[in-house]
Amino acid sequence: MARFHPLPVAAVDRLTDDSVALTLSVPPELREEYRHAPGQHLALRRQVDGKEIRRTYSICSPAPDPAGEGPALLRVGVRLVEGGAFSAYALKEINVGDELEVMTPAGRFTLDPAPGLYAAVVGGSGITPVLSIVATLLAREPAARFCLIRSDRTAASTMFLEEVADLKDRYPQRLQLVTVLSREEQQAGLPSGRLDQERLSGLLPALLPVERVAGWFLCGPYGLVQGAERALRELGVARDRIHEEIFHVDAGSAPAAMVPAPAHSTVTARLDGRGGTWPVQDGESLLETVLRNRPDAPYACKGGVCGTCRAFLVEGEVRMDRNFALETEETEAGYVLACQSHPLTEKVELDFDR
Ligand code: FES
Incomplete structure (x- = not known):
């Protein structure tokens, strides 16, 4: 059962102009409750003008070993959303030592580490849960490999640039990293531009043996995830090998239709x-x-x-x-x-x- 607990902020790290990573400290008696799988997220809540607001942020730190104790620290990535009541507060007001109301981890965009080849297509802040997935998998499974295809607008706007580069240094043979920047010319490798269905249909088979990938992780804006899914389906990938997490669907963008309930429902x-x-x-x-x-x-x-x-x-x-x-x-x-x-x-x- 999901529960909220107050957790102190242990660090606030600026990642880009519009994003931060918040590190939360978990006291020993709560570590079991905050045990998480790679790819899960935390909901944070606060009161604004007497109303409770909640936002979910993916955990970017690796998942704890199942044989050991739960995590002492949890790190989440927060990107500023225009008009976002929580993200603006996270970027401008949260300081080390503040306490945040944090729900226990949830979400099924997860990977159970096992040998094999895995791949992800991520856009923007969609890197956040995938960073935890890649780090956990490569640390725990010496026979696993990962191909990470990420897209962003520019290098300066790319979240977790250093963390991903560190993983590449640590696992040069087992992590394949492809970066596509939509608003920057790149000197080598891929041309710049958007990753859409057509692009991915040509790109993916050139990068890796698509049919041998045990699990695909698609995360980011709705358009990118949909395009990547269609490209994979077109390439013959079974639906149950594709995991998706969509970011940036504005809760207010599609108000619930007024569906009349049957009388006395x-x-x-x-x-x-x-x-x-x-x-x-x-x-x-x-x-x-x-x-x-x-x-x-x-x-x-x-x-x-x-x-x-x-x-x-x-x-x-x-x-x-x-x-x-x-x-x-x-x-x-x-x-x-x-x-x-x-x-x-x-x-x-x-x-x-x-
Ligand atoms: S509360 Fe997020 S899907 Fe219902």
Whole structure:
């Protein structure tokens, strides 16, 4: 069950003009709760004008060894989003020693380290979870290799430039690094420009044996992730080898459609071992109904992106406005995003504990 704890800020490192890495210190008694898989994220919350806001940020530090204790430090990358209430605060106001309200790690954009060849296509701040994935994999699996294809606008705007260069120095044979800068001429290697579907369709087979890649990790803006997925599907890559995490889908960009709930629709929810049944009001998402009655219900983005509100649909039918978080296997297995779900039947039952 996801929980928030106050964690002190141990370091604030400026990465680029518009991004920072925040390092959080985890006291020994909470380390087990903050044990994470490479690729997971943390939700941070704060009160602004009496309203609670939450934002999720990917962990960029390597995951702790399963045999050892949980992490003493957690590092997340934060890029300034225009008008972003949290990112502006993170960049301008957070100092070492401040305490932040931090949710325990969540997310299924993860890699279970195993021998083999893996690859990622990332754009902008999409490098953040992939940095943790690459560092953890190469440290833990001597027989694993990784091909990282990253795109950014310019070298100056590229997050974690040094950290990625350090990994390349440490694993010169096992890490293949390809950087594409969309607004800069490059002297050698790839020409500059955007990484779109057409470009990737030609580029990927030239870089690596596409059919031998055990797992693809696509992370960044919606357009890049969609283009990369289409390129991979066109190249014959099976859907279950492709993992996606979309950044920069503005929660306000697609307001939930006013779906009239069937008259007297109710939602029954099981959460942290306790259940309850409540009426759903017209137009509201099931998460909103549950939150009115159980403020401890898990959520972060409310935009269908982070997957924190995932619940198992035990009974009834729902309609989701959008889903950028759940894999096809998860929706087929019966999981839904509560923040995007509206009832289509009079009775809906969700289990947040499964
Ligand atoms: S809260 Fe992020 S997907 Fe629902």
